[in-house]
Amino acid sequence: MAMRTRRFTLKAYTAAFATLLIGAVISIRLGDWSWFSRSGSLVVVNGIILTSHQIIEHMHALTRNHQHGMQVRHDWASEEKHNLINGDNEKRWRIEKYGLYMLIIGTLVWGFGDLVNTL
Template sequence: MKTSKHDVHKFDPYIKFLGDKKAVIGFAIVMAIIGISLSIIKSDWLWFSRFGSLITIAGLLLLSSPSFMKGIYLSNASAFGFASLDEDGNTRVTNEEDRKLGSKIFSGIVITILGTVVWGFGDLIGKLC
């Protein structure tokens, strides 16, 4: 059964790996190691705090993993028992409301990630200038 183009979000190919538990936990561990290493090297534990914001992102990604595993729209589809065919003859299992909800969840995840990075590293912009 081929998936309808209406059930595929434009960012699906890029975000599915974000739901991989091993990859996300690995990311969190690497961020902790980098944060600790920089803190020791620079004798400034503020670095570990900064990298803590990236570890928070890893937790957010795991909590949000259902939105990544099947795709942004399909993870929230309520019509699985009532699929229909689209104009190309492919099975469509989402409706307009599912796609709006999926987009809203995806936008929330992106904003949370960006906000967390700004929270952890935003003050460094002034040090670069």
């Protein structure tokens, strides 16, 4: 499961980087940086897919635990949460964090990418 998630994340980051690179190349060739800005919107879509993938995996894990009679604790603010997060889950949460970073970067490029040529 972790290897599949890692491959999915790597593909998402590769696609996001390629999208930004293609947007930059098109912008340089045309002298119109709005194309780079538009590529940011596609990076946001990548980030949404990456983050949603992790949320769906968490929902499946919770469903499996519930079906096997395991109790699901809902008090995430308590110290008990440390017992729920093992090494594998910690990696998943870290990947979600990277998905959030991708969303932030994509949104900034989308909103301000056309201003790159003014620098």
